[in-house]
Amino acid sequence: MEKISRISNELKEWIEKTLNSGAAPELIVDAMIKKGFDARYSYTTIFRIIQNQPVQTINNQSPYTYELPPIAQKGKLIYTSNHNPIKVTMRMEKPFILCLDNLLSAQECDELIALSKNRLQRSQVIDAATGKKKTVPGRTSEGTEFMVLENKMISRIEKRIAELIDYPIDHGECLQVLHYNRGEEYKTHYDFFPQSKVASSKGGQRIATLLMYLNDVEAGGETLFPKLGLSVSPKKGSAIYFHYGNSKGQTDRLSSHSSTPVLTGEKWVATKWIRQRKIYE
Template sequence: MEKIRQISSELRDWIIHTLNNGVSPVAIADAMIKKGFDPKFAYESLFKIVGNESIKTIETTQNQYTYEIPEIGKKGNLIYTSDQEVKVLSRVDKPFILHLDHVLSEDECDELIQLSKNRLQPSRIVDPTTGEEKVTPGRTSKGMYFTLKENQLITKIENRISELTNTPVENGEGLQVLNYDIGEEYKQHFDFFPANKVDPTKGGQRVGTMLIYLNEVIAGGETVFPKAGVSIVPKKGSAVYFHYGNSENQVDRMSVHSSVPVSKGEKWVATKWIRQGRIY
């Protein structure tokens, strides 16, 4: 069988994402070789990517993402839940990104931070090769998870996010709180899972993320979507919602994003990942 000697833009993005999560270039090259790539081509491609050199890619039209407007995007510039009025500050359709104000009150932000402080652990990522959770240099924050409906505040926040997005509470993962100190960051990554790591018995693929800012960051800490040219500055109680899964089971690679290192102060955020179906 003839060995593969060309690389798609999607594979290139995956390689960059995997490198940022701490996987060694040799391990990635070996995985490519096992998939049928020419060994010399695999290693040369990795060396170029590691060295930030340009690399020729082929475009795969069969993987082109079909954009669909999620329910939250059909609600106008003022979105009302049973207990909150949320304002849309800005909107991007490709990838779908909404910058929202007043998702949480200041008191709710403060209480969420206090409930989280004593439960923080070094943040982990899901290794795209093995599927195992591990600590990597690409993600240097500390974090913790609440269980679904763990207490009155968590239940209230989960219900609000459910109303905003028109998705059942049971489709959401447990609310995660993250704390970034000076210099801490999360390099470019996707929130969706690699196709071979999607478990249909546990809600399937992630399709959307609600990222809520819990404090004012003095400097740094922006959420950046490089392919869209979008940078969101943290503001207490505001949030960014981005949607990257459609009804055709495709995922949007334009949704790649990062958290810029905090340069002064600290950063607190809460994250709710939403799946295709029920998790619990």
Template sequence: MEKMKTISNELQDWIIDTLKQGVSPLAITNGLIKKGFDARFAYETMFEIAFASSDIKGASTYQYEPVYLNEQPHSIVVDNQMVFVRSNFIKPTIIQLDHVLSDEECDFLIERAKCRLQPSKVIDANSGAEKAAAGRTSKGMYFKLQEDDFIARIEKRISLLTSYPIENGEGLQVLHYEVGDEYKSHFDFFPENRVDNRKGGQRIATMLIYLNDVESGGETIFPKINASFTPKKGSAVFFHYSNSLGEVDRKSLHSSLPVQRGEKWVATKWIRQKAID
């Protein structure tokens, strides 16, 4: 049966109304695919509709506030590691960093993660449970917070770089992308109706650390500002997307492009508003 590749005005209005209610774009897209829409068409059309509308909450009213890393010099010594600031964006807040992890730390983290990889999942906007999604094809695993001395040292370094307490961070996640694997456009923050104050509240920032050089592909892109970051071993991209008013920055929309040659390993640290119980 041929997949649908057209969308009605009524369905377009429903998508916009549903986004205003806090349902994630990824959840809506997965629903369209289940209803028989072509997957590529569903992703491209849904995001075109969603982010062309200035009426969606937070699309144009987000108030930017000072972020610690934005105010640091071009070189920072943390945990005896010299970290360099390569680029600095304000709207949205994105800081590109070099030498966050050493080559040896990257290699050891990959070796520690290999035997624990599972198909990556996303948070369902309706139930709050983890589930598989068509737009995310990597494999991943989580370390427990401060699982051992090595993980604790990495978490301490991230905390010193960002100024957020270790306790505000989720467990370090390691992801592995093979050729063709990708993560389509998404936000890291939660829909408003899925913020759990018992678990640290809203996600406010992400530290994405590249653990290897990728032969081709695998870039992290922020389409709202046409920014692209190429994986480089030991480097990182830090982005901040929630303020003290509880607003979220929809300019933080991002994706991981398909790996074309080789493989891609990344470590992700999500940071919450407050300590995670």
């Protein structure tokens, strides 16, 4: 049987992510050979990826079809029932990204931080191979999460987010708060799941992220979109919304992003991931 000598974009990105998580290159090579890849091609491919050299790939996904999310129909000032107007400070169409100011009040930011401090644990990621959570060297923050509608403040924020993006509260995962000390980061990644790990019984694929900044960072800690050349600096109370899933079940690979290392001070953020469908019964 002829050996495989070309990888897909998805596999290349999985290899990059797995290497960033600290996996041994030889283990990835062994896995590729067992899957039918040519041995020499496997070794060469891993070497080129480690050296940040180009690797020829096959694109198994049709070109992403852009569809404007509900929030795109709103103006530069977005009104909700329990907060002052939220201001759109930047908009990008492909991929769809909004920078938002005044999403959270200073008091709400401080309260979220205070409630989180005694609940922090080492942040984890979803293993692309097993679907289970694990810690990796590429994500060095601490974090916690709040159950949907856990208390009055969380309920107030959840309601505001639902009104802002026009997705029901039950389409959103638990609100997650992350803390980065000096030098900590989250290397380049996607927020959506590999297609093989999408759980249709748990809301399906992630389609959007709302990232809220809870403090001003003295230096570093930007949200970087490397494929776009876009870098967003943390500002207390502000947020960034990016949409990367459409009605066809496609995911937008231009949405890869990272949290750059904190150089001075610390960084606090709150994250809300949105699914295709209702998560909770």
